[in-house]
Amino acid sequence: MPEDVNKYLPLSKPKIGISGKTGSWRIFAPEINYEKCVKCHICVVVCPEASILLEDDRPKIDYDYCKGCGVCARECPVGAITMRRER
Amino acid sequence: MSGRRVIIDTGNSAVAYAVKDAEVKVIAAYPITPQTTIVEKIAQFIEYGQMDAKMIRVESEHSAMAAIIGSEAMGVRSFTATSSHGLALMHEMLWYASNARLPVVMAVANRTMGPPWNIWADWGDAMADRDIGWIMSWAANNQEVYDFTLISYRVAEDKRIVLPAMVNLEAFVLTHTSMPFEICGEETREYLPEYDPVWKLDPDDPIIMGNLFSPADTMKLRWDMWESMERAKKVIAEAIREYNERFNRNYEGLIKTYKMDDADYAILSMGTIGEEAEVATDVLREEGLKVGTVRINFFRPFPREDIIKTLNGVSKVIIFERSSSIGASGQIMQDLGQSLLLEKMQLDVNDVFIGIGGTDVSYEDIVNVVKKAIKGDLAPLYWYGSEGW
Ligand code: SF4
Numbered sequence: 001m002p003e004d005v006n007k008y009l010p011l012s013k014p015k016i017g018i019s020g021k022t023g024s025w026r027i028f029a030p031e032i033n034y035e036k037c038v039k040c041h042i043c044v045v046v047c048p049e050a051s052i053l054l055e056d057d058r059p060k061i062d063y064d065y066c067k068g069c070g071v072c073a074r075e076c077p078v079g080a081i082t083m084r085r086e087r
Numbered sequence: 088m089s090g091r092r093v094i095i096d097t098g099n100s101a102v103a104y105a106v107k108d109a110e111v112k113v114i115a116a117y118p119i120t121p122q123t124t125i126v127e128k129i130a131q132f133i134e135y136g137q138m139d140a141k142m143i144r145v146e147s148e149h150s151a152m153a154a155i156i157g158s159e160a161m162g163v164r165s166f167t168a169t170s171s172h173g174l175a176l177m178h179e180m181l182w183y184a185s186n187a188r189l190p191v192v193m194a195v196a197n198r199t200m201g202p203p204w205n206i207w208a209d210w211g212d213a214m215a216d217r218d219i220g221w222i223m224s225w226a227a228n229n230q231e232v233y234d235f236t237l238i239s240y241r242v243a244e245d246k247r248i249v250l251p252a253m254v255n256l257e258a259f260v261l262t263h264t265s266m267p268f269e270i271c272g273e274e275t276r277e278y279l280p281e282y283d284p285v286w287k288l289d290p291d292d293p294i295i296m297g298n299l300f301s302p303a304d305t306m307k308l309r310w311d312m313w314e315s316m317e318r319a320k321k322v323i324a325e326a327i328r329e330y331n332e333r334f335n336r337n338y339e340g341l342i343k344t345y346k347m348d349d350a351d352y353a354i355l356s357m358g359t360i361g362e363e364a365e366v367a368t369d370v371l372r373e374e375g376l377k378v379g380t381v382r383i384n385f386f387r388p389f390p391r392e393d394i395i396k397t398l399n400g401v402s403k404v405i406i407f408e409r410s411s412s413i414g415a416s417g418q419i420m421q422d423l424g425q426s427l428l429l430e431k432m433q434l435d436v437n438d439v440f441i442g443i444g445g446t447d448v449s450y451e452d453i454v455n456v457v458k459k460a461i462k463g464d465l466a467p468l469y470w471y472g473s474e475g476w
Pocket residue numbers: 029030046047048049050051052061065066067068069070071072073
C-alpha cells in the first residue's frame with residue numbers, strides 16, 4: 001500500500017470479514033462427507049468466496065463466510081459435498 | 088547510433104523512436120490504419136535487439152488498453168497506440184487507466200469515425216474522450232510528435248500528476264508524412280528517469296484496485312484527479328522548459344503563439360491546421376491585416392489562462408476545428424467559451440469547421456475564411472464550403 005503519497009487512490013487493503021460475517025446470508029449450507037472426499041482440492045479452488053480452507057490436506061468450510069452458493073457441491077467430482085437447507 | 092541525430096522519417100516512426108528512447112518495457116496493441124506502422128516499427132526495434140521490451144499481441148483495442156493497464160499496475164512503463172474505431176473500442180478501459188491513476192501513454196492517429204469508412208484525418212475520435220482525465224497533446228509536425236511523446240511520459244509519471252497521456256497526431260498528414268526531426272537517443276535517460284510508480288501490485292503486499300468505494304470517497308478521488316490536472320498546467324510548463332534546455336528546442340508552453348504581440352485578429356487552432364495557420368498569418372500580414380495565430384499544444388489540461396492572456400486586446404477570434412460537437416459547436420469553441428466566462432471577458436468569435444473527414448486544409452483556405460470573418464461576412468458557426476452544397 002503506498003505511503004506518503006499525497007493522493008486519493010482507488011486502492012484498498014484486503015481484510016477478512018470487512019463487510020461482516022457474510023455466512024449469515026446463507027440458506028443452504030455445504031457439508032463435506034470426508035469418507036467420500038479424495039482430497040482433490042477442486043472445491044478449494046472453485047469456491048468464489050475463498051471459504052474452503054485446507055486443514056491437514058483436508059478441505060474445511062469456513063461457515064463464517066460461506067454464502068451457500070453450492071458451487072463446491074456441484075463441482076466435487078465424487079459427490080462428497082451436499083447442500084443442506086439451513087432456514 | 089545511440090546519441091542525438093536528425094533523421095527523415097514519418098510521424099509514426101517519430102512515435103516509435105520516442106517510445107524506444109523512453110525505454111518503455113511493455114507495449115500492447117491491435118493494428119488499425121493509420122496507427123499500425125507505429126507498433127510495427129516498435130516490434131522491429133524489439134526483434135532487432137535495439138529495444139528491451141515485451142510486445143503483447145491482443146485480440147482487440149479494449150484488450151490492448153487492459154493489458155497495459157495491467158503492466159503499468161505492476162510498475163512497468165507501458166505504451167499503446169490506436170486510432171478512430173480502435174480508440175472508441177478502448178473507451179471503457181480509458182477510464183480504468185485514469186481513475187486508477189496509471190500514467191500510461193498512448194499515441195492516437197486521429198482518424199475519422201465511420202460510417203462512411205474513411206481513414207483520413209479528423210480530431211473527432213480523440214475529442215470523444217476528452218472528459219476522462221487524460222492529458223492530451225496535439226502535434227503539428229514530426230518533431231513535436233517525438234518530443235510530446237517524451238514530455239508526456241515525464242508529466243504523466245510526475246508524482247504531482249499521475250494521469251495517463253494521449254499524444255495526438257493527424258492521420259497521414261503526420262502519420263505517413265516524412266520530414267526531418269531530431270531524436271535524442273540515450274540522452275533522454277536523465278530527462279526521463281526510470282519509472283517510479285506511486286502504487287503497484289505486489290504479491291507480497293496484496294492490495295485491491297477498484298473495490299467498492301462509498302460515494303463520498305469516490306468524489307474525493309475525482310477531486311484529486313481534477314486538482315492533479317489543474318496542477319499539470321504548471322508541471323507541463325516545467326517539463327517543457329527543461330526539455331528546451333536539455334535538447335535545444337524552443338517550445339513556448341501549452342500553447343504556441345505566432346505574431347500575437349500586436350494582433351487585432353487571432354486564429355485559434357491545433358495540430359497541423361494550427362501550423363498551416365501560421366503561413367496564412369504571414370500572407371494576411373502582407374495584405375496589412377494584423378493577424379496572429381494561437382496554436383493549442385495541450386488541449387487537456389485546457390490552457391485557459393495562457394489563451395486568455397494572449398487574446399487580451401484582440402477584437403476577433405476565428406477558430407478552425409477539425410471536429411464538431413454536433414448539436415452544439417466545436418470543442419475548442421466550447422472550451423474558449425468557458426474560458427471567456429470564467430475570466431469575465433467578451434470576444435467576437437467565429438467557429439469554422441474545416442478539414443473534417445480528412446479534407447485538405449491549405450493556408451489559402453484559411454486566408455479566405457479569415458478575410459470573410461474580418462469583414463463580418465461569416466456565420467458564427469460556419470462549415471467551410473457549405474454555401475456550395
Ligand atoms: S457453498 Fe459456495 S461459498 Fe460455500 S463453500 Fe461451497 S462454494 Fe464456497
